[in-house]
Amino acid sequence: MSSDRQNWLFWGPQIIGVLILAFLLVSLNPVRFVGNGENLVVFSWLGGIQREALQPGAHLVLPVVSQTIPFDIKTQTLTFKNGGENTYGPRVVALTRDGQEISTEVTMQFVVADPAKVYETLGTDYIDRIAPIVRSVISSETSGFSAQALYSTKRPLLQAQIRERVAGNLGPYGINVLDLLLRDVSFDKDFVSAIEAKTIAENQLAKKDYEIDQATQEAKTAISEAQAEAGRLGAKADALTKNPAYLRVVQSGVLGDTLDTLVTR
Known part of the structure; x- marks a missing residue:
């Protein structure tokens, strides 16, 4: 038996095994690459859903018996x-x-x-x-x-x-x-129209109430001023009645010498 034949008999099965393994690895794709902003959920026919999802990076997953489901974990x-x-x-x-x-x-x-x-x-x-x-x-x-x-x-x-x-x-x-x-x-448009009409009516009523309140306050102020003036006039009248000398002072201040002239005539 030649040396080439011997070498083939020795290395041939190993080479074929490696090629078959490589083919299986490529075809079954046991490596999963997880991108940024993504997770992979692993479901295995042997153990069900894997509780921890695969994070970004490269991961080995058992082929045939497992499958992966991508999930977007970004907002x-x-x-x-x-x-x-x-x-x-x-x-x-x-x-x-x-x-x-x-x-x-x-x-x-x-x-x-x-x-x-x-x-x-x-x-x-x-x-x-x-x-x-x-x-x-x-x-x-x-x-x-x-x-x-x-x-x-x-x-x-x-x-x-x-x-x-x-x-x-x-x-x-x-x-x-x-x-x-x-x-x-x-x-609803009808509801909005009703609310706006109600708001306008309420604003107008509030304006009227304000105007009435202002008029009431002005009337009270006028009454207070009139009462104060009446009080001042009453005090003067009382002073004139009780003090004739004060009357002469007031008369002289208003009429001056004319009063004396009128009185002496």
Whole structure:
């Protein structure tokens, strides 16, 4: 047997084994590269969902029996708006306590804080699962306010209550709510017209009340001045009656020598 044949018989199986292993490694792709702002959830047919998601970097994963599911862990936005890009659905419509309909744009900022929990409870289409929750909370919380309260001063309170409740509902699913905003809240046109008419009437009534109050104060001032003048005149009359000498002083000051002339004639 030649030396070449001997070498092949010795090294051939090893070379073939290496090639087969290399082929399997390439075809089965056991290496997973995780990019920045991303996590990979590992699901194994042997052990189920791996509790800790794979962080950015390179990782070895058992082929065939395992699969990986990517999750975006950067800040995401869920927007309800009529038209526009990156909009999940139309404006949210809800009823107030007194049956008035309001319509609002909604923007919620959130992050996937626990990808494994999100995959386990909501799946990969988690946006479609959390959107109805947000709509439901908005409708529920809005029903606790009157339309007039939301039209005037209570809108920030409603927004805060919605944000707190949505955060509480989504937290157990592995999602952290960063912020939730209600924008461009609109009301029924007839309701707005009625509120504006009421406001104008109230302003006019307040103006009339102010004018009446001012007139009353001016009248009181005039009466006080008249009473004071009457008091001064009464005091002078009393002084003249009780003190004739004072009368002569006053007469001389007013008429001078003319009084004496008139008296002596």
